[in-house]
Amino acid sequence: MQLITLATKSMFNRKASVLLTLFTIAISVMLLLTIERVRQEAKSSFSNTVSGTDLIVGARSGDIQLLLSSVFRIGHANNSVSWDSYQDIKSQRGVSWAIPISLGDSHKGHAVLGTDSAYFEHFRYGKKQNLAFAAGRAFVNAQEVVLGSEVASKMHYQLGQQIVISHGMGNTSFHHHDDNPMTIVGILAPTGTPVDKTVHVPLAAIEAMHSQPKSASRMIGKPKQSAAHSHSDTDEHDQNHTDEHGHNDSHDHEHANEHKHNDGHDHDHADEHGHNHSHDHDHSDEHDHGHDKPDTVAVTVPAPAHLHGDLIGEPKQITAFLMGLDSPLYTLQTRRNINNYKAEPLLAIMPGVTLRELWRMLGLVEKILLLFSGVVVLISLLGMLTTLLATLNQRRRELAILRSVGARPRHIFTLMSSEAILITAAGCALGIALFYALIALAQGTLQSQFGISLSISLLSHYELMLIGVIMAAGTLMGILPATRAYFYSLSDGMSIKL
Structure with missing residues (x-):
């Protein structure tokens, strides 16, 4: 000492x-x-970027290239997978679930990923953790978008705001889909993965933006609504004058056209139901004024039942898709079948194996x-x-x-x-x-x-x-x-x- x-x-x-x-x-x-x-x-x-996924399937290229493009949003996929092939493989024996992925667009430098509701249900990260929402909900129609946590915080976005998707993956794009703005309805909780930097939209939105002409300026992803619902509920909506579920101007016009047979019938119907055409037009004007409200302030974005729409549309091709199998015993067999798929050249990779190969490199x-x-x-x-x-x-x-x-x-x-x-x-x-x-x-x-x-x-x-x-x-x-x-x-x- x-x-x-x-x-x-x-x-x-x-x-x-x-x-x-x-x-x-x-x-x-x-x-x-x-x-x-x-x-x-x-x-x-x-x-930890992706877990619980047994196979990733894309066009035939390289294992690492497919992994980087589909999971890490690094690089670009050279080719796509046809929608028919996706549907065929998805329906094969042993396949528990599949998540379609469509890439190629961006929003101010952030990757845009087109998918469906299976993404929020089956995608896992880390130690098989589910995606959670910090605010809002998942999209239910092709007019809605869900942001990763980093996109929302970096761009200071809030629920209810509208954003415009751009074509291409770069920070600078010369083609903006400004004719089809999309409403933010959900913000995901942080994951520490590329999900945080991704803008999630329905596949139907990707298809509509790329298929319609620029001058069309139409609303994408029209909500599904059965004929029975439209006819049976029309009178009830007109009588109560409610806009609880959104703007249903079509109901008023349907009701007006339905009852407009002649002048005499019009007056009889007006007396019978207690309202007339001028009342319907006033009600329509109320809806028109509602469109002038700012779309940047919203605490929650409810999802009314009649606004649920088609999230997929009719796509011709997708970039890749993730697959989960009923049992690990199906993995090697399914992978071999996909790699030998006759309809088109496809590649199926196991994420864990490919990651180890990447780290060896x-x-x-x-x-x-x-x-x-x-x-x-x-x-x-x-x-x-x-x-x-x-x-x-x-x-x-x-x-x-x-x-x-x-x-x-x-x-x-x-x-x-x-x-x-x-x-x-x-x-x-x-x-x-x-x-x-x-x-x-x-x-x-x-x-x-x-x-x-x-x-x-x-x-x-x-x-x-x-x-x-x-x-x-x-x-x-x-x-x-x-x-x-x-x-x-x-x-x-x-x-x-x-």
């Missing part, structure tokens, strides 16, 4: 060089831990990053060794005085070794503190820009092992100056050399 106290006081006497060495070690430790944590979390984030990059941080640590330890050797020649008189008061060579050896260990330990402790501070500062940026979620958690077993290796290397670096001090004699320390 006395030697430790003596070593501490000796370092305070040389605080300039010791602090410089300590900060060099601390920065290298921070860099090593940060690179390792980002590497682990990046791999985990990629692995990136293994060289991981090794380079780890080697780079290891070299930085080694350079900092060599700097400590250089500092100890440089100051050793200046400390000969100090060591000679210690020998003269009874210190033995082993005490000198322990003193010099203790200094190296203390500097390394202090550098590691400071490096760990800087590491957590850096994570706290960069956590939001990495999450929003790269989708990498860094958690402020205790050091893992592997990270502790890295710290142990650094401590061992620092101890070894201190042995060389300690050994040289061990052999210094009393006469060498007391003599003055010119």
Whole structure:
């Protein structure tokens, strides 16, 4: 204990060089831990992007290309899958569910994904977690859109606002579908996956925007409504004059045309029901005024039953689709059947297997990053060794005085070794503190820009092992100056050399 106290006081006497060495070690430790944590979390984030999906099916290309385009929204799919093939494969034995995906449009740099209600029901991320809504609900007709959490927060969107989809995947688009604005009805909770950066629309909306001419300017995705409903409920809607479920001007016109046989019948009907055509026109005017209301303020967007519409339409092709099977035993057989599909060339991949293949390809990059941080640590330890050797020649008189008061060579050896260990330990402790501070500062940026979620958690077993290796290397670096001090004699320390 006395030697430790003596070593501490000796370092305070040389605080300039010791602090410089300590900060060099601390920065290298921070860099090593940060690179390792980002590497682990990046791999985990990629692995957690999609779970519970047995197969991803798309046009025949490459396994990694299909995975990146369909799940991570990176790159573009070269070809598409016909809707007939999707329907055929979906109906095969062993298929539990399927989620169609249509990509190719964007909104202010954010990918637009066309799908149906199966997406919100069956898509899983992380440890098979369901998608949840931070606000609102899922779309129920082709005039509605659901935003990822990052899109909503970055663009400051709220429920009830209308947005315009653009053609193409880039940040800049020269073709906007401004004739068909869509209403925001839901905002998803954060997931830490590409879902947060995605705008979700029904497949029917994608089809309508791309199939109709620009000048048509018609409303997409007309809600489904049975004939029985339209005829039986017409009188009831007109009598009550309610717009509880939206704007049903067609009911008033239907009712007017239904009863407009001749002038005499018109008056009889007016007296019988207690209202006439002028009353219907007033009611219609009320609806027209309702359209002038701003569409940017809405707390909730209810989904009336009669506004539920077709979410799919009649698409000719989609980009890809996700599949879930009744049993894992069907996976390999179904994948083989899809890869040998005769109607068109298709490719089915297993997400987990393809992700491992992707990380094998990136293994060289991981090794380079780890080697780079290891070299930085080694350079900092060599700097400590250089500092100890440089100051050793200046400390000969100090060591000679210690020998003269009874210190033995082993005490000198322990003193010099203790200094190296203390500097390394202090550098590691400071490096760990800087590491957590850096994570706290960069956590939001990495999450929003790269989708990498860094958690402020205790050091893992592997990270502790890295710290142990650094401590061992620092101890070894201190042995060389300690050994040289061990052999210094009393006469060498007391003599003055010119």
